[in-house]
Amino acid sequence: MYVIAVYDCGEKRVAKMLKLMRRYLIWIQNSVFEGELSGVQLKKLKIEAAEIMNPSEDSLIIFTSRQERWLDKEVLGREKNKTDNFL
Amino acid sequence: MYVIAVYDCGEKRVAKMLKLMRRYLIWIQNSVFEGELSGVQLKKLKIEAAEIMNPSEDSLIIFTSRQERWLDKEVLGREKNKTDNFL
Numbered sequence: 001m002y003v004i005a006v007y008d009c010g011e012k013r014v015a016k017m018l019k020l021m022r023r024y025l026i027w028i029q030n031s032v033f034e035g036e037l038s039g040v041q042l043k044k045l046k047i048e049a050a051e052i053m054n055p056s057e058d059s060l061i062i063f064t065s066r067q068e069r070w071l072d073k074e075v076l077g078r079e080k081n082k083t084d085n086f087l
Numbered sequence: 088m089y090v091i092a093v094y095d096c097g098e099k100r101v102a103k104m105l106k107l108m109r110r111y112l113i114w115i116q117n118s119v120f121e122g123e124l125s126g127v128q129l130k131k132l133k134i135e136a137a138e139i140m141n142p143s144e145d146s147l148i149i150f151t152s153r154q155e156r157w158l159d160k161e162v163l164g165r166e167k168n169k170t171d172n173f174l
Contacts, residue, residue, distance in 0.1 A: 032148065057165060059163070062160070
């Protein structure tokens with residue numbers, strides 16, 4: 001399935017979260033990631049994220065769509081993923 | 088159509104962008120918004136966003152899905168929208 005994940009983490013956990021996300025998904029903007037994952041992969045991602053997160057402070061929103069073609073994406077302004085040497 | 092919008096703006100433009108987004112969509116996390124918009128509304132939103140943005144620094148990613156039911160959302164951790172008195 002197609003996944004968009006957006007996290008908001010306390011500073012201490014940002015680096016860990018970023019690292020986790022990059023193992024499963026493609027970074028597209030700040031704390032926004034997208035990619036194709038199987039059900040099992042998504043489950044693993046959520047379990048690993050829960051281990052990093054402080055549930056009273058941090059938040060992770062995951063949108064899923066069964067098919068990528070059901071979702072259109074448009075980028076206005078700078079396409080960060082193309083220009084930044086992030087990490 | 089169903090819209091998810093995520094922006095990344097220079098500090099000087101964040102407040103304006105936030106205000107614009109809130110006129111069209113529902114705030115769900117940091118710089119993430121969602122909601123149901125008509126094609127005309129989405130067009131207006133993009134035009135107004137382009138007026139605020141510095142295209143070489145800022146970025147706005149817009150995901151659209153023709154039907155909300157094609158998209159599932161799950162929130163792990165804190166559901167900010169329910170607890171914060173934002174703005």
